Amino acid sequence: MAYIVGLDRNQTKMITTSLDDLIAKDNAVRVIDSYVESLDLKELGFTEYSGTNRGQAPYRRSDLLKLHIYGYLNKIRSSRALEVEAKRNIELMWLINAITPDHGTIAGFVQKNKAAFHNTLRNLTLILKGWGLIDGKLIAIDGTKIKAQNSKHNCITRSGLDKKIEYAEAQINAYLMAIEKEELVNENIKEKLEAYQNLKEQYLMQKQELKNENLEQKSLTDTDSRRMKNNGSLDICYNVQSVVDSKNHFIIDISTTNDINDQNQLYTMAKDATELLEVEEPTVLADTGYYNGIEIKNCIDDKMKVYIKKARANNSTKNNEFRKEKFTYNKEQDIYICPSGNSLFFFENTSKNGIKYRRYKCSDCNSCKYKDACTSSIKGRTIQRWEHEDILDIVRQNTLDNNEIYKQRRSIVEHPFGTIKRTLGYSFFLRRQIDNVDAEASSMFIAYNFKRLLSMFSTLELIKKFGSISNYR
Numbered sequence: 001m002a003y004i005v006g007l008d009r010n011q012t013k014m015i016t017t018s019l020d021d022l023i024a025k026d027n028a029v030r031v032i033d034s035y036v037e038s039l040d041l042k043e044l045g046f047t048e049y050s051g052t053n054r055g056q057a058p059y060r061r062s063d064l065l066k067l068h069i070y071g072y073l074n075k076i077r078s079s080r081a082l083e084v085e086a087k088r089n090i091e092l093m094w095l096i097n098a099i100t101p102d103h104g105t106i107a108g109f110v111q112k113n114k115a116a117f118h119n120t121l122r123n124l125t126l127i128l129k130g131w132g133l134i135d136g137k138l139i140a141i142d143g144t145k146i147k148a149q150n151s152k153h154n155c156i157t158r159s160g161l162d163k164k165i166e167y168a169e170a171q172i173n174a175y176l177m178a179i180e181k182e183e184l185v186n187e188n189i190k191e192k193l194e195a196y197q198n199l200k201e202q203y204l205m206q207k208q209e210l211k212n213e214n215l216e217q218k219s220l221t222d223t224d225s226r227r228m229k230n231n232g233s234l235d236i237c238y239n240v241q242s243v244v245d246s247k248n249h250f251i252i253d254i255s256t257t258n259d260i261n262d263q264n265q266l267y268t269m270a271k272d273a274t275e276l277l278e279v280e281e282p283t284v285l286a287d288t289g290y291y292n293g294i295e296i297k298n299c300i301d302d303k304m305k306v307y308i309k310k311a312r313a314n315n316s317t318k319n320n321e322f323r324k325e326k327f328t329y330n331k332e333q334d335i336y337i338c339p340s341g342n343s344l345f346f347f348e349n350t351s352k353n354g355i356k357y358r359r360y361k362c363s364d365c366n367s368c369k370y371k372d373a374c375t376s377s378i379k380g381r382t383i384q385r386w387e388h389e390d391i392l393d394i395v396r397q398n399t400l401d402n403n404e405i406y407k408q409r410r411s412i413v414e415h416p417f418g419t420i421k422r423t424l425g426y427s428f429f430l431r432r433q434i435d436n437v438d439a440e441a442s443s444m445f446i447a448y449n450f451k452r453l454l455s456m457f458s459t460l461e462l463i464k465k466f467g468s469i470s471n472y473r
Contacts (some may be wrong), residue, residue, distance in 0.1 A: 019094045026459040029070065029091045031450070034466035036066045044123060045116035063096040064109040065120075070095055072447040075425055077440070079106040110431075114439035118254075121442045122276055124449055125252050129277055131465065133456075136279035138246040138405070140413035141269050141286045143262045144421070145237040147428035148225030148437070155227050155236050157217040161207045168200040222432040226258045238429065240441050241265050243273040244413045250452055251416055251445045252277065256438035262286075266295040270304055283307065285409040294355070297391050307399040307406040310392075322374040324383055329393070336360050336383050340370045344383055356387040419451065420444050 023029065039062075042048055046061045070092060071082045083103040086092050110117070128134045175193040210218060219225045219236055228237045239262070241255040252273045259265065270284045281303050288311035299306045310325070320326075321339055328337045336344035344360040351357065365371055365380030375381040386392070399406055421427045424447060431440050453462060 019090070019098070022090055023094045027091065028073075028454055028459055029095050031454065031459055031462045031466070032066055032069050032073070033095055034463045035450075036062050036069065038466045038469040039065075039120070039123070041065065041116075044119045046113045047116075059099060059101055059105065059109075061109075061113075063099055064101065064106065066095050067092065067101070067106065068110065068443065069446060069450070072424075072443045073450055077426075077430060077443070079103040079110075082106050110439055111436065114435050117439040117442040117446075121251070121446050121449075122253055124446060125250070125276060127469065128250055128449070128453075133248050134245045134250050134252065134277065135247050136245060136252065136274060136277035136282055138283045138408075138412075139252065139270070139273055139285070140244050140246065140409045141241065141266060141284065141290065142244075142409075142413040142417070143239050143241045143257075143265065143289075144417045145228050145230040145235065146240055146421075146426070146441070147230070148219070148222045148236045148238055149429060149432050150219045150221040150225045150236040152227070152234070152236060154220040155217060155225075156206050156210070156220065157227065158207060158210055161203050161210070165200060165203045165207070168196050168203065171196045172200065224258055224432075224434040224437070226260055228260045238434070238437055238441075241269050242413070242416060242445065243269050244416055246408065246412050248452065248456070249412060249415055250449050254438075254441055254445050256434055256441045258434060262289040263292045264295065266290040266292060266306075266308075267298040267302075270299055271302060274302075274304070281305065283405070285406060285412070287409065293386050293388065293392055296395055297388050300391055300395070305398070306395050307402055307409075308395065309399055309406070310396070322370065322381075325396075327383060329385070329389075331390070336385075338362065338374070338381070340368060340374075342368060344381070350384070358385045358387070359383070360385065416445070416448050419448050423451075424448075 041061050046065070048061070067082060067086065071077050071085070076082055076085055080103040083101065083106060086096065086100050125134060129136070172193065175189060175196070179189060179193075206218075210216070217227050219227075222236075225236050225238060227234055228239065230237050239257045239259050241257060241262070243252040243254075244250070245252050253269070253276060255265070255269060255272070257265065266284070266286055270282070274280075274282050283305040284299060284307070286306070286308045288309050291308055291310045296306055296308065326339050327344070329335075330337060334346055338344060342362055342364050344362045346358055347361045348359050349356065350359055360383045362368070362381045365375070368374070371380075424444070426444050429437050429440055431437050457465070
């Protein structure tokens with residue numbers, strides 16, 4: 001039987017085809033080429049090289065950016081892996097004209113241009129807006145935890161250090177008692193004792209450092225990362241915030257933070273996104289993790305519509321039927337009416353961290369048959385009202401009235417994270433320090449937006465679209 005065997009490896013054959021002939025006209029790599037050629041890299045903040053480096057001419061920034069975007073779009077983000085791919089991948093040879101930068105050059109390009117990658121993501125947002133794919137009228141905000149380059153063992157906490165100090169002291173005492181009683185005869189006993197004494201001293205110094213810097217925790221490998229809850233466990237992570245447009249689920253903007261929760265992110269993310277898109281009166285969707293009165297008020301003051309629900313607080317209320325949301329506030333009489341019909345009257349002003357509150361106390365709590373279901377406090381039920389609580393009341397009612405819109409939040413904002421983590425496999429960062437990590441996160445979401453584009457348009461359509469930008473510029 002005859003087989004297709006190809007060429008004889010030892011046979012000399014003249015190759016007359018070009019790299020361009022080897023790449024199909026509808027290959028997605030041509031879109032990356034057209035896109036990067038449409039950009040003004042200097043305006044985006046990419047370093048412009050002048051002269052030569054050690055006698056060798058520098059690589060073009062556009063070629064290195066094409067290499068970088070291609071890598072993230074194809075699950076290849078290590079500089080060493082990209083170095084290998086540039087020497088064997090025909091698509092990459094076509095894209096970067098067969099240059100072969102080493103891993104140091106590739107990594108250095110990112111290091112020297114880390115801020116420019118975030119600018120590139122925001123610029124892509126403006127391009128998509130210009131094409132009518134983003135309008136910013138309805139946006140959703142959410143965050144995800146992505147693991148940092150820092151193991152759990154290289155993260156110290158005050159409580160963790162207390163346990164380590166306690167263990168070291170126990171070992172020291174055990175060895176001292178053994179030596180005193182001469183129960184152990186071992187040449188290494190003194191070395192072990194000194195080792196635990198040195199460990200204890202190290203732990204005490206680390207604890208003092210945390211106290212001096214007013215920190216509850218500190219990462220030793222990547223000092224900007226923090227220990228956070230991530231899918232039910234504690235990991236050393238960064239909290240990556242994103243704003244997603246509802247029209248076609250494109251990423252508008254991101255922010256890489258080391259805040260362990262989302263409570264202080266709502267206004268900043270919404271404001272930056274709306275200013276970028278120059279949108280007036282957008283509707284902002286966010287989950288309960290973003291519920292923060294001051295953040296919500298700032299959004300409302302900037303004429304944004306906010307749909308958000310408040311998480312049920314863990315307080316002394318025993319029964320959900322008697323949580324604060326079930327109490328009715330009467331603005332004219334300045335009283336609260338509880339679910340059983342009793343009144344709570346104002347009795348004092350208070351403040352916390354400069355935020356003013358009014359406190360209300362039940363007039364007949366001890367004789368109420370529902371007291372045990374309402375509160376466990378022996379002083380009776382009290383309610384605290386923020387001075388701008390009326391704004392939160394309006395937001396709460398608007399969210400309930402527009403629940404069908406609010407329920408869209410999950411489908412809008414969680415899809416990008418699923419693509420980033422599961423489809424592309426980016427569940428951890430390779431780089432350290434928050435500026436470098438932000439460049440990496442921006443690259444991930446540029447790749448995500450590209451995947452969305454490639455699913456919506458043909459290669460030839462996108463080449464034409466980006467080409468028109470290049471011609472205009």
